[in-house]
Amino acid sequence: MKIVLLLLLCAAPAAAFIPEMVERLWPELTDKLDTFSGIAKIPYLSLINDDSSIDSNLLESMKQFGFFYVVDVPEYDASVEQDYMKAFFDLDDDVKDEIAIRRHNPANKNAYRGYCPGLDDVENTLQYKNLYNIGPHETRAPTYEHDDSDIYAKLRYDCMEPNVWPETGNCTFDKGFKETFQAGFEIRRNIGRAFIRSIARAMEYPNLPTLFTEDEFSAMGLRKYPIRKKINSNMYSDFDGTLLRELEHIDSTVTVLSTFNNEGLEVLYKNQYRTVPVTGENSFLVNIGKLVDDLIDNKVPAVRHRVAEVDFDRYSVTYFLGPQFDADISRSMTGKLTDAGQKYTIFGEWIKDYLGAIELFYY
Numbered sequence: 001m002k003i004v005l006l007l008l009l010c011a012a013p014a015a016a017f018i019p020e021m022v023e024r025l026w027p028e029l030t031d032k033l034d035t036f037s038g039i040a041k042i043p044y045l046s047l048i049n050d051d052s053s054i055d056s057n058l059l060e061s062m063k064q065f066g067f068f069y070v071v072d073v074p075e076y077d078a079s080v081e082q083d084y085m086k087a088f089f090d091l092d093d094d095v096k097d098e099i100a101i102r103r104h105n106p107a108n109k110n111a112y113r114g115y116c117p118g119l120d121d122v123e124n125t126l127q128y129k130n131l132y133n134i135g136p137h138e139t140r141a142p143t144y145e146h147d148d149s150d151i152y153a154k155l156r157y158d159c160m161e162p163n164v165w166p167e168t169g170n171c172t173f174d175k176g177f178k179e180t181f182q183a184g185f186e187i188r189r190n191i192g193r194a195f196i197r198s199i200a201r202a203m204e205y206p207n208l209p210t211l212f213t214e215d216e217f218s219a220m221g222l223r224k225y226p227i228r229k230k231i232n233s234n235m236y237s238d239f240d241g242t243l244l245r246e247l248e249h250i251d252s253t254v255t256v257l258s259t260f261n262n263e264g265l266e267v268l269y270k271n272q273y274r275t276v277p278v279t280g281e282n283s284f285l286v287n288i289g290k291l292v293d294d295l296i297d298n299k300v301p302a303v304r305h306r307v308a309e310v311d312f313d314r315y316s317v318t319y320f321l322g323p324q325f326d327a328d329i330s331r332s333m334t335g336k337l338t339d340a341g342q343k344y345t346i347f348g349e350w351i352k353d354y355l356g357a358i359e360l361f362y363y
């Protein structure tokens with residue numbers, strides 16, 4: 001009798017202890033088990049229609065894992081996007097050069113939107129990818145007035161660079177491509193904004209959405225990471241030696257990601273990189289980066305992630321939603337000085353430096 005009682009008393013704590021022990025002794029096994037099975041899967045319509053019953057589930061998932069999925073997107077088929085992407089990157093170089101950023105093709109005006117073929121020194125760098133960048137503007141705003149009282153006028157103007165779209169000579173393709181990614185942009189923008197509203201409700205930060213009423217510089221990137229023909233020493237993780245396709249990093253703003261059925265994405269969870277389920281045909285993955293994390297007082301992790309090396313051309317779509325141009329990013333929702341606030345007041349200043357890396361403002 002005494003023994004039975006003892007067993008009963010021990011059984012409950014032991015049951016809780018076993019997964020932890022498995023995790024410590026056989027981390028690869030835990031990775032295969034469902035580490036991420038508790039991640040929230042939020043239906044698209046509930047999210048964008050501000051159904052507040054999803055808020056706590058979404059916030060819990062963000063707090064625990066640093067991301068969640070948006071599922072059941074009506075009239076959306078990721079494979080159509082991926083097929084168009086493949087066709088785009090397979091176009092002849094002279095067709096793509098027509099819409100290449102001016103750093104690559106000095107005859108062009110576009111500095112940021114459009115095609116960016118990636119680095120020339122392919123074999124010796126890790127960050128090898130082809131990119132095509134789409135934003136929210138189709139037409140150029142009227143030429144900016146030179147106005148000394150508004151030091152941001154030119155910057156604001158530069159930020160609102162219109163899109164450039166491929167002209168292949170095949171009108172069916174060109175129209176289908178443009179319509180597909182304009183629609184895809186809208187879906188991702190809806191998700192980004194609705195996510196901000198949801199966490200604003202859940203965290204009781206009613207002013208958070210007012211920083212996101214405009215999205216002058218939201219950006220959708222179609223990415224192709226080509227198969228690498230040669231491995232170099234820059235491709236190994238400093239963290240655990242894994243061979244990588246994309247370096248370990250955290251993002252800056254709000255990210256809405258499509259990985260299609262392409263494996264490789266890993267996030268850091270409990271001090272270990274673990275495989276993240278793909279977004280497949282009809283879902284998106286949402287996470288936040290450092291800048292937004294600081295705005296909400298670091299109550300949710302800006303999750304560190306990377307892409308492990310895979311043996312195929314890997315396609316993904318990123319969408320980044322930043323605060324509006326004039327948003328004060330120097331203080332968090334509770335008034336604490338943010339990291340960005342040590343150098344910048346408004347988001348426009350921050351984006352200027354960010355874009356400086358690709359020379360937008362130095363022509």
Ligand SMILES: *[C@@H]1O[C@H](CO)[C@@H](O)[C@H](O)[C@H]1NC(C)=O
Binds near residue numbers: 171172173
């Ligand atoms: C034009 O594009 C459409 C849609 O992508 C494709 O089905 C068709 O085969 C293309 N036509 C030619 C002549 O390449």
